[in-house]
Amino acid sequence: xxxxxxxxxNKVTEKGKDVxxxxxxxxxxxxxxxxxxxxxxxxxFLIYFQGNSAPDKSGLPSDRFxxxxxxxxxxxxxxxxxxxxxxxxxxxxxxxxxxxxxxFFGQGTRLTVV
Amino acid sequence: xxxxxxxxQFLSIQEGxxxxxxxxxxxxxxxxxxxxxxxxxxxxxxxxVVTGGEVKKLKRLTFQFGDARKDSSxxxxxxxxxxxxxxxxxxxxxxxxxFFGTGTRLTVIP
Numbered sequence: 098x099x100x101x102x103x104x105x106x107n108k109v110t111e112k113g114k115d116v117x118x119x120x121x122x123x124x125x126x127x128x129x130x131x132x133x134x135x136x137x138x139x140x141x142f143l144i145y146f147q148g149n150s151a152p153d154k155s156g157l158p159s160d161r162f163x164x165x166x167x168x169x170x171x172x173x174x175x176x177x178x179x180x181x182x183x184x185x186x187x188x189x190x191x192x193x194x195x196x197x198x199x200x201f202f203g204q205g206t207r208l209t210v211v
Numbered sequence: 212x213x214x215x216x217x218x219x220q221f222l223s224i225q226e227g228x229x230x231x232x233x234x235x236x237x238x239x240x241x242x243x244x245x246x247x248x249x250x251x252x253x254x255x256x257x258x259x260v261v262t263g264g265e266v267k268k269l270k271r272l273t274f275q276f277g278d279a280r281k282d283s284s285x286x287x288x289x290x291x292x293x294x295x296x297x298x299x300x301x302x303x304x305x306x307x308x309x310f311f312g313t314g315t316r317l318t319v320i321p
Binding site for chain 1: 241242251253254256299301309313316
């Protein structure tokens with residue numbers, strides 16, 4: 098596609114429910130990143146994929162968070178048993194192989210847990 | 212996780228003034244990038260620096276990479292209201308993992 102696409106753009110969920118956030122990276126980009134951004138804050142690293150494997154998942158805040166990537170393309174971030182502190186904008190980015198990890202971002206998914 | 216500290220965290224200046232934003236780390240990076248983020252959007256890449264001591268200019272913006280490749284600065288000359296936004300530095304380490312700084316929120320008052 099022309100850019101990184103994230104869906105849904107907004108998600109309101111009840112505390113305790115599970116949510117899935119989707120990221121479609123730019124075609125041919127082998128690296129994919131998930132970040133979380135709370136209101137007015139910087140970017141908190143969650144997980145990084147190179148192809149389908151995740152060499153660094155150190156940023157996942159708890160075992161309620163998981164992510165996978167299939168076919169070296171689409172990635173899904175799953176949050177189980179959501180809590181109010183999970184409310185944030187979740188940003189996905191991808192970068193092309195052989196470059197300097199220059200990231201192209203989607204517009205994010207705004208998650209609100211009520 | 213590599214930590215990149217940005218300063219200042221917030222900056223509010225009048226149109227036409229100059230400013231400098233700093234990005235510091237104890238880690239060495241293979242490259243360092245600067246991004247700008249506007250409300251409701253994802254960050255957008257402004258520049259990448261890869262060589263220690265490198266200076267790059269983008270119109271009124273000047274970016275410098277420290278000699279030891281651990282720090283960087285962004286200088287804006289004659290700031291304009293359109294420069295308002297969240298500025299983020301990011302360091303690439305190892306196999307292309309990318310870590311972002313704490314961010315500097317700039318407001319330029321007309």
